[in-house]
Amino acid sequence: MSDQDQDNNPLLDAANDDDKTDHNRIAQEYLGENTPTKRSSTSGVWKDVKRLKMQLPNNNNKNFTHVCTVALPPAEDGTPRFCNQMMRLHKNKPKTVGGTPSWLSTKAGDHLRICHPVDSEAGAEGVRRGAEKSKVALQTAMAYGMPNIEGNDIDSMAKFSLSKRERSLSAQAQWYVYSSMHISKSEFDSIWFKNMLKEVGDGEKTALLTQGNLKEFLKAEWALFLMFVKLIINIKRKEAEGNAFAQALHDGGTLTNKKKFQALALQFIAPKWQRNIVLTLALTKSLHNKDTDVAEMWEQTMLQRTGFEFHKIVSRMRSDRAAKGVAGQLDMGEEEVCEMHDTDKLGRSALGGLVRSRAKTPINPFPEGVALVAKAHKLGAYFGYSTRAGDLSAVGKGLGNCPDITIKTDYNTTRIAAVWGLLHSEIRLNRALKAYEVKYSPSWEFTSSDWTTVAEFEAILNCTKITSTLAQIEKYYMAAYTILIKGMAMSKLKAPTLAVVEMSKVTHGEPQRSARQRDD
Incomplete structure (x- = not known):
């Protein structure tokens, strides 16, 4: 029929x-x-x-x-x-x-x-066709090769072993995978995109990748990636004489659609000590995120991706403090936590952003701090419109010797020192913001007391900002700095004075700070 x-x-x-x-x-x-x-x-x-x-x-x-x-x-x-x-x-x-x-x-x-x-005959035929398409795509991707970091042309053998059509499709797929831009799959159906490729290609004979074909080429690129993962893992195992050599990293996150994911990665020194490699193995949707669930996820992922059991590869694990129990479930011995998150959470806790609880009852709430940070966020969001930002810039230029910068709104709440960036930029613009408030009577209002407290909040976050930034540098070997980073943060937070910005002395350059005695 x-x-x-x-x-x-x-x-x-x-x-x-x-x-x-x-x-x-x-x-x-x-x-x-x-x-x-x-x-x-x-x-x-x-x-x-x-x-x-x-x-x-x-x-x-x-x-x-x-x-x-x-x-x-x-x-x-x-x-x-x-x-x-x-x-x-x-x-x-x-x-x-x-x-x-x-x-x-x-x-x-x-x-x-x-x-x-x-x-089903149709089902069996679909499986056969899918396997054949995947096989062809993988063979094409392998023959095409990848440009190296110097930007050399494709492997010369690919020009002889692949047709021009196959090379064209592979190039389009790699552009989608490796481009620094965010490219929508619907772009491959855009008439303007197709016209551009036809102009630089063979006109109507140009091979164009469709969304359907893209899926097969993406599978091929993923298969190639796993081949290289297994290759470098085998090289490192030989170099380490069979000993475990990698550090496991993992973190959980919740998207705006409330779906939870776990990111699993390995960190190790490249063969011949060329660089520090962070290799993402999986971004896995997770229905359950207990320590036992994440540990099981690690064991399964390692076996699937590398072909080796977890303990054959991993010698240590570093986690967010909330997930430090995963290491215990995997018998890793010492539970190591992320200094980047720890030092940043010190400042956020001081402002009321993180509240400890016992039996689901808050024991150190600071609603006034939360309210003031929310007020500062509302102020920053107000200038997210170009017209308002332009008016603020004009006010600042009229005052003279005022920095012409934009407010760093803390939309990404998980970014390190995001709240510090918000408060610091508003402090630098405090003269212009006060004049703008008088001239335009906006929906937000900042009192003299608010500005005083914001300066103190910024001083607290400034104590942890430097240390949390140092902790996330991955291009250096950071293990030896752990004690120094934590010591630096604690010495600043326990000092009898805080380095607070002098609001009246803020000019075009970086603001001056003066030591202010702590009240506690």
Whole structure:
């Protein structure tokens, strides 16, 4: 049956509240004959996926159009069972004016390939084609090679072993993967992008990478990456005479859509001591983030990515303090925490941003500090518009000897010293901001007391800013600096005085500081 003929051979009755009906509810006799009137590349799909006759009741407005009828193993009592996965497919545009639109088979084919790679002819064919495409893409990527750090041309052998079309597709895929820009996949369907490639290529004969082909080339680049990972791991194991040589790094994060991920990486010195390498092994979606869950994730990832067990490669682990228990679960002995996060959290805790609790009851809350930082953030966000920022710049120029800078808004709350950057930039602009407030009467308001407290907050964060910045430098060997970095932070925080910016003396250059006696 062709996709156009489906409407003439509908399923009579199928529905329930979910997007998948009971496996015993739909019987194949309701589907009728399915002899294709015309052989097509999608006829195998429509052999197993059939058109529903009418709008289904109680389908949560999903408007299902098709159902999968692949037979499943029978029930224990011998009752026939079928997949019965409901689908909502879309139609192509008619090829001719007034013609009958055909159904898009992509979603149905993907379902058969993923769920029925053995029981469905179309599913098995999809698996075979996918494997063949992946194999060709990998061979092409390997033959094409990668430009080295000096920017040399592609490997000369690739010019002889690959066609111009294959080289062109590989080059486009590598541009997407390795470009410093953020490139949307939809760019490959842009008419302007295609026109540009045609102009610099062979015109209409230019090989253009599509979103569909891009997926296969990305798989190939990933496969190449894993090959190089295993290569350098083997070189390092030989260099270390079989001893564990790497440090494990990991951190968890929550995206704006509330989904949680774990980033796992290895850090080690490159062969021949050329550089310090941080090698990301996985950015894994994590439903559970307990120490035992992350430890299990580490063991599985190491075996999959490197081919070696965790303890064959890793000799030490460094974590955020909240996740230091992962090292204990992996029998790493000493639990080492990240100095970058520790020193930064000291300052954030002093301002009320981090609150300790016992039995879910805060024991050191500082709501006034939180409120003032929020007020400072609102001030910075107010000047996120170019017109307002321009007016502030004009006010500052009118005052004279005032820095012409922008406020560093702390939108990224996980960035080190983000709040310090916000407060410090506002302090440098305090003369212009005060004059702007008088002239324009904005929605925010900063009193004299607010400015005094902001200066003290900035002084506290300035104590930890330098140390947290030093701790995140990865191009040097930092292990020996750990004690010095922590000692520097504690000596500044425990000193009898704080170096506070003199608000009245702020000019175009860096602000002057004076020692102010602590009240505690």
